[in-house]
Amino acid sequence: MNKYLWTLGVLFFGGLAAFAFFATGDYKKSERKNYDPSPLTLVIDWEITKPFNLQVFYLKSKDENFNEKSSIRKRVTPQDKHIEIVLPVKRIYNFRIDFGSNPEKILIKNIEIKGDMYLNFNNWHDYMYLNIEKSKVHHDDNSLELYSTLGDPYMVFQFPFVLDEKKTK
Numbered sequence: 001m002n003k004y005l006w007t008l009g010v011l012f013f014g015g016l017a018a019f020a021f022f023a024t025g026d027y028k029k030s031e032r033k034n035y036d037p038s039p040l041t042l043v044i045d046w047e048i049t050k051p052f053n054l055q056v057f058y059l060k061s062k063d064e065n066f067n068e069k070s071s072i073r074k075r076v077t078p079q080d081k082h083i084e085i086v087l088p089v090k091r092i093y094n095f096r097i098d099f100g101s102n103p104e105k106i107l108i109k110n111i112e113i114k115g116d117m118y119l120n121f122n123n124w125h126d127y128m129y130l131n132i133e134k135s136k137v138h139h140d141d142n143s144l145e146l147y148s149t150l151g152d153p154y155m156v157f158q159f160p161f162v163l164d165e166k167k168t169k
Contacts, residue, residue: 002018038115039086039088040083041114042056043082045109046106047106048076048080049103049105050078059094060153065091070101072085072088093160094160097155098153099154102149102150104147105147106148109145127157131148131151131153132146132150133150134148
């Protein structure tokens, strides 16, 4: 009987302490201080044959056109098999990937954007390809092979979408 009363007392006072902690708002304040929303991040898994200056253009609104102000440049090398580019926006409507000048062979295995949701952009028929001499989809692993010796080759996703950065729940 004493063991039963002791257990009830511990549960009662423990519950009371937990209630006081949550009721004072200390829990919520500490949670807010530590929260940092996950930014929109473009991820590319690929193999390239030579270094080039990658440029990613993004649209911040549906009424916008691609322009230099809304782009990020990154020098990439054949060792960069997985790249992540944080986009400085809270919402994205579309993107374009420029492969510098004369990139030769590029084998893209995955393109995704992470934010509030994860979106995979690996349906290669949903892109428009410009200044690219050869494009081929490998159906065994759904990779995309591109080849270009031209200046300013790029690919544009053809359909508008909306993706937001990750929010608190």
